[in-house]
Amino acid sequence: MTVLVTGSAGHLGEAMMRSLRADGIGARGLDRKPSPFTDLVGSVVDRALLRDAMDGVTAVVHAATLHKPHVATHAAQDFVDVNVSGTLALLEAAASAGVSAFVFTSTTSTFGSALTPAAGAPAAWITEDVPPVPKNIYGTTKVAAEGLCELFARRERLPVVILRTARFFPEHDD
Numbered sequence: 001m002t003v004l005v006t007g008s009a010g011h012l013g014e015a016m017m018r019s020l021r022a023d024g025i026g027a028r029g030l031d032r033k034p035s036p037f038t039d040l041v042g043s044v045v046d047r048a049l050l051r052d053a054m055d056g057v058t059a060v061v062h063a064a065t066l067h068k069p070h071v072a073t074h075a076a077q078d079f080v081d082v083n084v085s086g087t088l089a090l091l092e093a094a095a096s097a098g099v100s101a102f103v104f105t106s107t108t109s110t111f112g113s114a115l116t117p118a119a120g121a122p123a124a125w126i127t128e129d130v131p132p133v134p135k136n137i138y139g140t141t142k143v144a145a146e147g148l149c150e151l152f153a154r155r156e157r158l159p160v161v162i163l164r165t166a167r168f169f170p171e172h173d174d
Contacts, residue, residue, distance in 0.1 A: 002026035004057045006044055006090065007064035009035035012105060012165070016061050028053065031064065044086030047093070054097035061103045062090055068109055068138045076137045083141035088148050095156040102160045104149045109139040110164060 003020055007013035008029025017037035020027035030053055031038040042049040044064050066074055066082045087104070094102050108115070108126075112135035117124045124130075134140040146162050153160040 001058045002028060002056050003059045003061060004028050004030060004053055005037075005061045005063060006030045007062075008037045008039075009033040010063060013037070013061075013063040016063065028057065043082075044090050045081055047089050050089055050093035051096075054093050054099070057094075057097060057099055059101040059103070060090065060094050060099055061105070062087065063105045065105070065142070066138065068107075068136065071136050071138055079137045079141045080144075083138075084144045084148070087145040091148055091152045091156075091158065095152055095158045100159060102149070102152075102158055104145065104160060104162045106142045106146050106162050106164045107139065108164050108166050109136075110134055110143050110146070112136075112139050 003025060005013050005016045005020070005027055008017050009031035013029065013031065014035065014037045017027050017029050028040065029035070029038045030040040030042065030044070030049075032041065032043055034041050040049065040053050044050065044062075064082070064086065066079050070079070091102065110132040111126060111130060113133040114130050115124050115126065132139070132143045134143055149160045149162055152158040
């Protein structure tokens with residue numbers, strides 16, 4: 001078994017690479033930034049790189065993304081390019097390679113304004129039935145990428161799991 005981990009230089013990606021390797025599972029890291037856990041340096045939008053990266057891969061953990069803190073430093077188009085187009089390119093490469101599992105790390109930011117409690121309520125109760133109401137381009141692009149994952153699961157029979165994870169970085173959140 002070989003697992004391709006995108007975003008291998010990031011907080012979650014590095015943790016995944018450490019865990020997989022510690023457990024003796026073959027892990028191949030891909031990131032734009034070199035790191036001790038990055039085997040392939042490049043972008044998830046590079047389709048040729050992704051085709052090569054899939055050689056011998058049985059599962060993908062897609063943790064590469066522009067995150068919410070990047071909203072202040074990157075253009076909206078950058079989010080679309082990385083979070084949507086990059087996810088599409090990776091899904092296509094994974095489906096073409098016949099991988100047996102695809103894990104997409106999304107975010108609780110997809111809920112956005114749905115996380116705001118009703119007037120007088122101490123908290124908002126969130127279940128999978130609560131529709132996303134993103135507050136920014138980050139949440140919006142993650143919702144779009146989730147839609148692509150669902151499409152590939154349905155049309156290509158690619159086994160996909162979407163995880164709406166919480167924060168992996170120390171910056172202040174709203």
